[in-house]
Structure formats: C-alpha cells, structure tokens
Amino acid sequence: MSGAAEPSPEGEAEGRRLVLDIGGTKIAAGVCTPGQPSVRHRATRPTRPRRGGAAVVETALELAREVARKAGGPLAGVAAASAGVIDRATGTVVSATDLMPGWAGTALGPALAEALGVPAFVLNDVHAHALGEMRFGAGAGLRNALVAAVGTGIGGAIVAEGKVLFGPRNLAGHVGHVGHRLGEGFACSCGRDGHIEPVASGTGVVRLYRSRGGSPDVNDGAELRRLADRGDVEAQRAFSDAGAALGEALGSLANCLDPEAIVLSGSLSGVGEYWWAPLRAGYRRQAMDPVRGVPLVRGTLGGDAPLLGALAYAAEFQEEECTR
Incomplete structure (x- = not known):
C-alpha cells in the first residue's frame, strides 16, 4: 500500500475490510466492519469502461489506496463486488458483456491483494447486492x-x-x-x-x-x-x-x-x-x-447494498474456511 497510514480512528473495531463496487458507470469504495451495516471513508470515481479492463483496474486500485490512506490503521482484507461473471476461487473475471469491454480475463482479486497487501475476495456485483439486502436491508x-x-x-x-x-x-x-x-x-x-x-x-x-x-x-x-x-x-x-x-x-x-x-x-x-x-x-x-x-x-440500501454484501461474503467465506 502506498502512502503513510493515518492513525486508526478511536474506537474503530478490528477486522475492518476495504470494500469496492465496480460497475459499468462508477466505482465506489469505503471501509466496513463485519456485522455493522455502515460504510465509512467513502469515495467514488467514474468507471469509464470504454478505456478497457487494465485502465479500470488501475482506477480501482487508485481509489482503493486513497480510501485505505483515509481510513488509516490496519485492514483485515479487501472485498470487491464486480460486474461480470466472477470465478470466486481466483477472483478473476471469467466473462463480461459489452457494457464492460476488455473486462473479461481481468485478474481483479490478485491485483487487489498485491496492491493492498491483504487477502482479497471478489464476487459478482448483483450477487453482492443481494447479500447486502438480505443481510441488512429489505430482505432481512x-x-x-x-x-x-x-x-x-x-x-x-x-x-x-x-x-x-x-x-x-x-x-x-x-x-x-x-x-x-x-x-x-x-x-x-x-x-x-x-x-x-x-x-x-x-x-x-x-x-x-x-x-x-x-x-x-x-x-x-x-x-x-x-x-x-x-x-x-x-x-x-x-x-x-x-x-x-x-x-x-x-x-x-x-x-x-x-x-x-x-x-x-x-x-x-x-x-x-x-x-x-x-x-x-x-x-x-x-x-x-x-x-x-x-x-x-x-431495496432499502441503495448503493451500499453491494458494498455491504461484499463485506458479508468475505466474512462468511472466512468463517466457513475456519470451520472446515
């Protein structure tokens, strides 16, 4: 992670994750704590998908680093909701529609893990959206x-x-x-x-x-x-x-x-x-x-749904891994 980290805000719980939502129009990011339906240190940037997959990844990484610096303190991981069909085991975009040209084949998970130095979890944005609404929103x-x-x-x-x-x-x-x-x-x-x-x-x-x-x-x-x-x-x-x-x-x-x-x-x-x-x-x-x-x-969560859903997915995935 580039840049000096600011001190962690007083009372901030451990286990925080940086969360991302990469869609065809914008990329949103923030920091969440497992079990808490709130997003802090928010930031967004336009996706501009016509530039191609590599450029979109670079924008996502820049935004992620910015939010990480703003949040300060340690992060337990990063969880991303992304457009496209996602291989959840590898964090790779298997296929994508013409709304995101050049997005298919993008190794998003490895790029995030390398840039931030923490484990990365990636799933489809609407799968994440559903998890958010079901855990914290209209479907609770x-x-x-x-x-x-x-x-x-x-x-x-x-x-x-x-x-x-x-x-x-x-x-x-x-x-x-x-x-x-x-x-x-x-x-x-x-x-x-x-x-x-x-x-x-x-x-x-x-x-x-x-x-x-x-x-x-x-x-x-x-x-x-x-x-x-x-x-x-x-x-x-x-x-x-x-x-x-x-x-x-x-x-x-x-x-x-x-x-x-x-x-x-x-x-x-x-x-x-x-x-x-x-x-x-x-x-x-x-x-x-x-x-x-x-x-x-x-739905009641608006743009927070995929961010909170990505958080829930990462937490549940790790919990399942611990019980195996």
Missing part, C-alpha cells in the same frame, strides 16, 4: 427471495434458504438475460437478441424511447426520467412498457422459484408509479395464483 429475515438490480443493465440473484445461489459457472441470477417479446430486434449486451435488458434497463428504456421516434438528444435514463416527471407522454410510455415487460419476466421467474419476496433496486426502482404500477400489473399477469401475492419491494 427472509430465507428465499429474488433480487433484481435495474440500473445501467439488469442483474439478479436468487437467494434460497438464506444462501445466494451462484451455480457451477457462477452465472445464476442473470435476470436481464431472460427472453421477452419486447426485446425482439434489440441486441443485448451479451450478444443475443430478444432479452429483457436491452429494453428494460436504464440504458434500455432510452433505446426503447428513441426507437419510437423520441428525441435523439435524450442520452440516459436520468434525462428520460426528468421528461417523464414533467408529464412527457412518450417518456412515460417507454417507462410503462419497460416496467410491464420486466414485471412479466419476474412473474415467470416467480413461478419457477417460489420466492417470499422480490426485491428491486438500482436507479429505475426510484422511478415513479408510471413504472411501478405497470411492473406490478405485468407481474400479476404472468404469476401463477400461489405466487401472485408475493410482494415486490424496493
């Missing part, structure tokens, strides 16, 4: 849930009997890559056609709006939301149709998974009833009778 106390993060893309995670399901290829929970008729003719970031992500994510709803003749000057979901909030009919229609399609996809998944609740987070979860009402209606259209009443709830 539940054993079975489906978590969907609807932001730049659409990610998801399945929680069964209190555990996130990773799958043998660490691919489980990719909600955004479920097929839906609204996505037909729209290329997905994974290279396929007809998935829900390219029309119902934050970037997708803009594509949907512009494909129908909407203003080409609208470049992101925040701009489109401002139009919708001002009563723009076409902007509201894009959000409504995207919400309904996502709701139908979630209803189909509920038929398979039988969750206690579906937790939705990410930037689109903050959109108004012109998104939420069609989402709920779409869900009810597809959900079988036994799961029609499953609550669709908004």
Whole structure:
C-alpha cells in the first residue's frame, strides 16, 4: 500500500475490510466492519469502461489506496463486488458483456491483494447486492427471495434458504438475460437478441424511447426520467412498457422459484408509479395464483447494498474456511 497510514480512528473495531463496487458507470469504495451495516471513508470515481479492463483496474486500485490512506490503521482484507461473471476461487473475471469491454480475463482479486497487501475476495456485483439486502436491508429475515438490480443493465440473484445461489459457472441470477417479446430486434449486451435488458434497463428504456421516434438528444435514463416527471407522454410510455415487460419476466421467474419476496433496486426502482404500477400489473399477469401475492419491494440500501454484501461474503467465506 502506498502512502503513510493515518492513525486508526478511536474506537474503530478490528477486522475492518476495504470494500469496492465496480460497475459499468462508477466505482465506489469505503471501509466496513463485519456485522455493522455502515460504510465509512467513502469515495467514488467514474468507471469509464470504454478505456478497457487494465485502465479500470488501475482506477480501482487508485481509489482503493486513497480510501485505505483515509481510513488509516490496519485492514483485515479487501472485498470487491464486480460486474461480470466472477470465478470466486481466483477472483478473476471469467466473462463480461459489452457494457464492460476488455473486462473479461481481468485478474481483479490478485491485483487487489498485491496492491493492498491483504487477502482479497471478489464476487459478482448483483450477487453482492443481494447479500447486502438480505443481510441488512429489505430482505432481512427472509430465507428465499429474488433480487433484481435495474440500473445501467439488469442483474439478479436468487437467494434460497438464506444462501445466494451462484451455480457451477457462477452465472445464476442473470435476470436481464431472460427472453421477452419486447426485446425482439434489440441486441443485448451479451450478444443475443430478444432479452429483457436491452429494453428494460436504464440504458434500455432510452433505446426503447428513441426507437419510437423520441428525441435523439435524450442520452440516459436520468434525462428520460426528468421528461417523464414533467408529464412527457412518450417518456412515460417507454417507462410503462419497460416496467410491464420486466414485471412479466419476474412473474415467470416467480413461478419457477417460489420466492417470499422480490426485491428491486438500482436507479429505475426510484422511478415513479408510471413504472411501478405497470411492473406490478405485468407481474400479476404472468404469476401463477400461489405466487401472485408475493410482494415486490424496493431495496432499502441503495448503493451500499453491494458494498455491504461484499463485506458479508468475505466474512462468511472466512468463517466457513475456519470451520472446515
């Protein structure tokens, strides 16, 4: 770790970990203590993923060093939530979509461990998001849930009997890559056609709006939301149709998974009833009778969810290792 460490703040518990969330839009970092749902010494930087994987890693390392210096004192480890399919045993990005070009093959865990001189743990960002919400947020106390993060893309995670399901290829929970008729003719970031992500994510709803003749000057979901909030009919229609399609996809998944609740987070979860009402209606259209009443709830942790989830994952992983 470069730079002199400042004295540890009085009363700060041992076992602190530096936590990172590396997404397609921004990289967030902070320091957490196991068992405590709070993030300290926060800092963020834009990801700028088009620069390629090596540049993104360097930005993440610079941010991590900055936060470590700000926090001062010893760190027990670093835990990172990252976009892409992650080999959790090695901390390597196995594959990634076009939202993160050049990210596949990145040895993120080893880079973090070498830079900070502490053990590093890496998992997929939405798997981490789910762990955060289930341990400390909207899903606290539940054993079975489906978590969907609807932001730049659409990610998801399945929680069964209190555990996130990773799958043998660490691919489980990719909600955004479920097929839906609204996505037909729209290329997905994974290279396929007809998935829900390219029309119902934050970037997708803009594509949907512009494909129908909407203003080409609208470049992101925040701009489109401002139009919708001002009563723009076409902007509201894009959000409504995207919400309904996502709701139908979630209803189909509920038929398979039988969750206690579906937790939705990410930037689109903050959109108004012109998104939420069609989402709920779409869900009810597809959900079988036994799961029609499953609550669709908004996550409570916001951007802290993946950071706290990464912390929980690292702590639980080490605890399991100690009991073997």
